[in-house]
Amino acid sequence: MLPFLLIYGSFNVIALDSYMLTVVESLIIINFSWMLIALLNAVEEIVQKKFTVDGFHQAKERRVLTQLRFMKSFSIIIIITIAIAVVLWNIPAARKLGTTILTSAGVIGIIAGVAAQKSIANLITGFQIAFTQPIKIDDEVVIQGEYGTVEDITLTYVVIKTWDWRRLVVPLNFFSDNSFVNWTFSSREIIGSVFISVDYTFPVAMLRTKLLVLLNENSLWDKKIAELLVTKSDDRAMELRATFSAKNASEVWNLRCQVREQLIAFIQENYPECLPKLRQLDQFKKSEND
Missing domain, CATH: 3.30.70.100 (Alpha-Beta Plaits)
Structure with a gap:
């Protein structure tokens, strides 16, 4: 980040064309976005180590970890989206294209909404799971006869590590539409x-x-x-x-x-x-x- 900022600050002294200025600004935006994502990962790592006791997480800690994992994934999506939008906005040709697209935003929004119904439903279900928490990170569950541990919760699916180390990938909407057994809902005992x-x-x-x-x-x-x-x-x-x-x-x-x-x-x-x-x-x- 520092070299890019120094180069950006020297444009008043060194006469360079606007193309180079756009490239440097884009690199600064990308670098800053990467720093934010790295910061989120670092915070998650610190919280995980803080809440780990004898290799296990208690029920209260697992609730926090589940919410943190989901909010981190959602924040990364927002950071990347804003970064791409700002980079494109700095490019004159892309800015004109963006203005044209915005004039048709209503039609595009309807088409995108119809095409992404399942993705939107999964995202809403993800918010419900993150805060109502029928499942949490490290929960031991039985889903359709498969016993395993909740290894990861993303924006669209849940990863279950089975007893024989297989990975069972389950869409988020499964947990709102079907019943399942959670052996460690409130405690591990x-x-x-x-x-x-x-x-x-x-x-x-x-x-x-x-x-x-x-x-x-x-x-x-x-x-x-x-x-x-x-x-x-x-x-x-x-x-x-x-x-x-x-x-x-x-x-x-x-x-x-x-x-x-x-x-x-x-x-x-x-x-x-x-x-x-x-x-x-x-x-x-x-x-x-x-």
Whole structure:
């Protein structure tokens, strides 16, 4: 920027044509616009580092980051648009063309509005998402059966990083027209559950004690919620539900898999006779009648 300003200031001393003056003015405008965009990126980087705690963002911080990300994208569009308009306005030929275009602005506006209906709808939806915030940066969501983390929110789409590191690109209007699951809407903590079917002769109290032992030995458990209940029964077996909490959806998924495996191993090793049995009572009754 400084060399361009020095050159611009020396035009009163050095006699140069207007063409060179227009070029230097355009370079100053472009350079100044680049500085504004770089400043926005720097502010975003500083805010992200400030709000990062142990590698995660809390719900309140994620709201601010989401609004900041959207407003940054919108501001960059405005800066670039104004920069291009000012550069063209400094060019006499382009200025005449711009005046001609402005006289037909009404017709062009109607045509552009019809052609860009979806883009305008996405932009309006983006403002709604940025301030009502059904989703935020780092939210863990399930969209049409796909689990992932909100990685980026732009002016037209949302980028979801799935559990296997794929990127799911979803238009913004999807979130206003469809329902979806947000596991971290107000907080990252989440409860997981494991269902196991056992025979009626199984000692439930023993498994409840074993569950607490397993959770205390597992670093993924946040030591808040742990219980085991009989949630269902039928003519074959009873269903046990083990519930526990973790810091986030990824950890609760891993904890579910580990606890399920360990509980099944405990039953197989200590109470193999209590595994679900298929009692063919109807056949016995039929044979008795025969």
